[in-house]
Amino acid sequence: MVAGGLSGGPAPLPTPFFRSSLPRTPLPSPSSSPSVVARSIPWPSVVPMAASHCSSGTSPRGADASSPSSGPNLIDPPSLLVFSGGTAFNGVVEELKKLTTRVAHVLPVSDDGGSTAEIVRVLGGPAVGDIRSRCLRLSDESTSEALAVKKLLGHRLSLDAAEAKSEWYQIVEGEHCLWDGVSRPYGETIRAFLAFFQYQILQRSNESFCFSNGSIGNFFFAGARIFFQSLDAAVFLFSRVSDIPTESLVLPVISTNDRLTLGCELWDGTIIRGQNEISHPTNGCMEPINKDCASTLSLPSGIKRVFYMSSEGCNLLHEVFPAANPTVLEQLKKVDCIVYAMGSLFTSICPSLVLHGIGEIIASRSIPKVLLLNGSHDRETTGLSASGFVTAITDALNRTYGDPGKSLKNTPSDYINALLVPRDGQILIDVQCLATQGIFHVVPVDSIHDPKVGAIFEPKSLMKTLADLICQQAHKI
Numbered sequence: 060m061v062a063g064g065l066s067g068g069p070a071p072l073p074t075p076f077f078r079s080s081l082p083r084t085p086l087p088s089p090s091s092s093p094s095v096v097a098r099s100i101p102w103p104s105v106v107p108m109a110a111s112h113c114s115s116g117t118s119p120r121g122a123d124a125s126s127p128s129s130g131p132n133l134i135d136p137p138s139l140l141v142f143s144g145g146t147a148f149n150g151v152v153e154e155l156k157k158l159t160t161r162v163a164h165v166l167p168v169s170d171d172g173g174s175t176a177e178i179v180r181v182l183g184g185p186a187v188g189d190i191r192s193r194c195l196r197l198s199d200e201s202t203s204e205a206l207a208v209k210k211l212l213g214h215r216l217s218l219d220a221a222e223a224k225s226e227w228y229q230i231v232e233g234e235h236c237l238w239d240g241v242s243r244p245y246g247e248t249i250r251a252f253l254a255f256f257q258y259q260i261l262q263r264s265n266e267s268f269c270f271s272n273g274s275i276g277n278f279f280f281a282g283a284r285i286f287f288q289s290l291d292a293a294v295f296l297f298s299r300v301s302d303i304p305t306e307s308l309v310l311p312v313i314s315t316n317d318r319l320t321l322g323c324e325l326w327d328g329t330i331i332r333g334q335n336e337i338s339h340p341t342n343g344c345m346e347p348i349n350k351d352c353a354s355t356l357s358l359p360s361g362i363k364r365v366f367y368m369s370s371e372g373c374n375l376l377h378e379v380f381p382a383a384n385p386t387v388l389e390q391l392k393k394v395d396c397i398v399y400a401m402g403s404l405f406t407s408i409c410p411s412l413v414l415h416g417i418g419e420i421i422a423s424r425s426i427p428k429v430l431l432l433n434g435s436h437d438r439e440t441t442g443l444s445a446s447g448f449v450t451a452i453t454d455a456l457n458r459t460y461g462d463p464g465k466s467l468k469n470t471p472s473d474y475i476n477a478l479l480v481p482r483d484g485q486i487l488i489d490v491q492c493l494a495t496q497g498i499f500h501v502v503p504v505d506s507i508h509d510p511k512v513g514a515i516f517e518p519k520s521l522m523k524t525l526a527d528l529i530c531q532q533a534h535k536i
Contacts, residue, residue: 136161137529140390143400144407145170145189147433147515152196154518158526160304163390164193167410168290168311169321169367172335174215174273178281181266182259183318185290185311189407191276191297193309198301205302207240211249212276212301223270230275231257237275248300249279256282290314291386312411314384321410322368322378324460327360330374337365338406338439357441362405362451364460365413378461383414391420396427396529399452399475401516405439409455415465418456422473427532429477429525434484434506434514445501446492449475453496472497477528479521481506484514502528 136159141148145166155162168185175188195213199205214230214237216223229235231253238246256278260268276297284293291314298309313319321334331337337358369377391397399408411417421428430452432445440448449471454460456474457467477500480488484506493501505520 137395137526138393139163139396139398140165140387140394141398141400142408142411143193143398144402145192147402147407148400149192149196151516151518151521152193154522156197156304156307158522160306162306163308163310163387163394164197165310165312165387165390165411166190166193167321167334167407168313168315169319169334169406169410171320171333172339174271174277176335177269177273178277179318181263181268182281182285184281184284185313185315185317185319187280187284187290187293187311188274188277190294190309190311191274191280194294194297194301194303195276197303197307197309199303203240204242204245207237208245208249208301211237211241212279212297214275216270216273216275218272220269220271223273227257227270227273245300248296252279252282252286252296254282255286259285284316288316290316308386308390310384310387310390312384312387312414313381314386315381318370319381320368320370320372321365321406322372323365323405324363324375325358325360326363329359331358332368332373334406334410337362338403338437357438361442362439364454365405365409366461367410367413381414383416387411388416388420391417391424394426396429396525396532397421397424398525399428399430401431401433403437403439404433404443404448404451409451412452412455413458413461415458418458418467418469418474421456422467422469427477427528428475429479429528430475431516431521432478432480432484432486432488434481434486434516435512436485437512440486444487444489444492445478445480446489446496448486449478449493449496449498470497476500477502479504479516479524481514481516483508500528 138161139155139159140163142165166189168187168190170186170188171179173188175186178184179186191212195209198209198212200209216226226235230237231250233246233250241249253275259282260266279300280293280297283296284290287293287296290311294309294311303309320332321337323331323337325331366375367379367381369379371377372379402408430448432448433440436443443451453469453471453474457469459466475498478493478498479502480486482503482505488501490501493499502524504524505517506514507517509515
């Protein structure tokens with residue numbers, strides 16, 4: 060093996076272990092300024108899609124995209140901001156790209172399950188698994204090289220720890236067949252940051268890193284974040300390497316280099332620490348998380364609220380209040396439609412809603428604000444009706460059960476004005492209660508059956524219904 064390689068001690072960083080046909084490109088020095096390195100990566104140019112989404116092709120009367128209260132401007136395809144997690148909404152992303160690529164995908168950075176947990180345990184920092192997952196869903200598939208890069212970054216190592224470690228060595232040294240079809244520019248970039256990730260692990264000799272079920276995309280992401288000391292820079296680099304549409308944004312709801320821990324308070328006063336413990340407890344197992352609705356026991360009581368806590372905290376005294384990503388707040392002020400996606404309500408959606416500034420801006424906008432209702436219950440939502448989902452989102456945006464001095468008093472209809480429901484879903488649609496909340500626009504959407512979770516939205520039908528809602532709102536203004 061190469062001197063200073065994987066079997067030895069930490070190697071000096073400037074010359075990573077490139078032993079394949081990929082060029083021996085020096086790795087950037089840790090002392091280099093991230094801004095200098097970043098300048099070698101081409102920044103995207105935003106080119107609006109030419110086709111108009113609405114048949115009228117005219118902008119709403121008096122609409123001003125810079126005004127937070129303005130309605131949708133549909134000369135260009137509609138712009139959306141979607142609050143989601145890293146799994147459920149992925150199934151409709153391909154169809155969404157046909158409607159518009161002008162989408163800001165806002166994702167939490169508190170997922171502490173799977174291989175993400177091992178990265179956070181050893182190297183610290185925020186969880187990036189949901190962001191990596193969305194970037195890969197948005198990535199280009201138009202060429203053989205694009206498919207090769209997607210396959211590489213989407214690859215997971217073996218569940219067997221020894222086999223996973225051996226395979227990782229092959230990948231990071233450039234000897235694995237996953238590199239087939241990846242050209243020099245992509246190979247140099249990806250491999251340099253995988254090598255830097257490995258270097259960081261070797262620097263922490265007191266910790267034994269487990270590669271079991273590890274995601275190569277997560278490793279690349281973590282290496283980039285640590286090198287640039289910037290989560291935003293890492294997201295940008297991953298977006299460019301995976302070649303997502305230039306008008307699409309994948310945004311962490313909190314831009315931080317620190318570890319974030321999600322907590323929840325149940326109605327019986329119980330405090331649960333960690334996103335995975337709330338939604339899909341695994342008892343420390345590294346195997347893939349089973350998200351089957353019937354695979355986990357119900358919570359002892361309903362969830363009252365979710366909140367952020369210090370990494371060492373275990374109760375309400377350790378609550379912390381991170382700031383929302385400024386780019387998320389900027390996007391909220393100018394998009395044509397806000398979507399609360401289907402998925403884990405309290406651990407995927409609400410962590411993005413409880414931050415200061417989110418509720419204030421959403422309530423000020425006169426645009427479609429659409430909740431995509433789940434088709435079935437999970438551990439977090441057992442017993443909730445449709446109005447219960449609305450109440451949970453309203454309480455999160457109002458920060459109802461947090462600091463009384465920072466809470467809002469907005470009504471449910473200030474945050475949600477349309478509810479899309481998959482046909483044949485299990486969740487009770489209590490129309491009268493929804494009307495009491497000021498929500499009168501409840502639209503059934505065609506569904507398909509998923510063997511794990513039951514009824515889910517049929518992607519084409521969902522996008523058509525969403526497009527119709529946006530056009531209807533435009534014509535009302």
